[in-house]
Amino acid sequence: MKALVYTAPGVLQLQERPVPEPGPGDVRIQVRANGICGSDVQGYLGKTGRRIPPLVMGHEFSGQVDAVGARASRFKPGDRVIAYPALTCGRCPDCQSGLQHRCRYKTFLGAMSQDGSMAEFICLPEQLLLPLPAPVSYEVGALTEPLAVAWRAVCQAGDLAGKTVLIVGAGTIGLLALQAVRLKNPSLVLVSEISPARSELARRLGADDVVNPAQTSLPAWLAGHGADAGIDVSIEAVGLSRTAAQALDALKPGGTSVWIGNHQRQIECDMQRIVTRELTIRGTYIYSPAQFAQALGLLADGKIQTDPLISDRLCLAEGPEAFRFLASDPENHLKVMLLNP
Ligand SMILES: [Zn+2]
Ligand SMILES: [Zn+2]
Structure with missing residues (x-):
């Protein structure tokens, strides 16, 4: 089978690999679609240390069951499926309490040394x-x-009902967070984004207003929206010092900032403002299996607009080219899908 293998920083190769055989409790999936994640592009550039070559990339995927192991009973060939992409121990306190994404023994598809889904087939429990x-x-x-x-x-x-919310960054995650926030009945949802194309998308997908913080002072702009004391909640979906600063500066005393962005390992922030204004910062990473199922439910119910998020559709063999253009020209692409027809 063909697989997209990260072999060295900046190098992705389409390689021939043996088709994997499912173990007794496994299912073999013929992969039909793979999204390329920002973390894949950063990893491919060798910036994060979280992709160890040689590695088959990919963790955002769907496919069709192709074969089942002797003890697997829930699926049959032809079933259309997706998979929670973390392999966890199942025994630690986090796994036992439904927070498998915190399992300290977990591996994640397409990260570190755990081969992922950018291949024609993958076997999973x-x-x-x-x-x-x-x-x-x-x-x-x-x-x-x-x-x-x-x-x-x-x-x-x-609880976001009646609250004011600022989303910093309108990439794929920011635009999905924007739509998810909308479902929670906030009184105002604002977005901070420097790219004109992404700002336009944020407006289309439900932002009450969008600011370019490189051109407009954030506090003055917030005051113009009746939030002169600051907003209740900010969601940081970039992961740089300056965007984290925006997420904190926008808050009212006692406000909460949720950080998803994970771009830069070390950032600078104004500790005094955090302390004296009693701000809360919450990190968030991956999702529990229950939340993964809830996300699928939102898509099945048509609650989330996805079409505007997909900028390019290519085939698996065009993966190396897709990574090259995502690395060199991120402005003009959003979610790139690699499809195996
Ligand atoms: Zn991802
Ligand atoms: Zn565990």
Whole structure:
């Protein structure tokens, strides 16, 4: 089978690999769609240390069951599926309490040394799989993973009914978080974004207003929206010092900032402002299996607009080219789908 293998920083190769055989409790999936994640592009550039070559990339995917192991009973060939992309121990206190994404023994598909889904086939334990409901296409199914990331972040922000919310960054995760926030009945949802194209998308997907913080002072702009004391909740979906600063500066005393962005390992922030204004910062990472299933439910119910998020559709063999253009020209692409027809 063909697989997209990260072999060295900046190098991705389409390689021939043996088709994997499912173990007794496993299911083999013929992969039909793979989304390319920002973390894949950063990893491919060798910036994060979280992709160790040689590695098959990919964790946002959907497919069709192709073969089942002797003890697997929940799925049969032909079933359309997606999978929770973390392999966890199942025994630690986090796994036992439904927070498998915190399992300290976990591996994640397409990260570190755990081969991922950018291949024609992948074998996984059947308990990780969820059936893909009929109205959800393979490419939309592959968006369950980034939506689950955004969904957890929004859930971590607490009750948003009647609250004012700022989302910093309108990339795929920010735009999904924006739509998820909308479902929680906030009084005002604002977005901070420097790219004109992404700002336009944020407006289309439900932002009450969008600011370019490189051109407009954030506090003055917030005051113009009746939030002169600051806003209740900010969601940071970039992960740089300056965007984290925006997420904190926008808050009213006692406000909460949820951080999803994970771009830069070390950032600078104004500790005094955090302390004296009693701000809360919550990190959020991946999602529980329950939240992954909830994200799929939102897609099946048509609650999330996905079409505007998919900027390019290519085939698996065009993966090396897709990574090259995502690395060199991120402005003009959003979610790139690699499809195996
Ligand atoms: Zn991802
Ligand atoms: Zn565990």
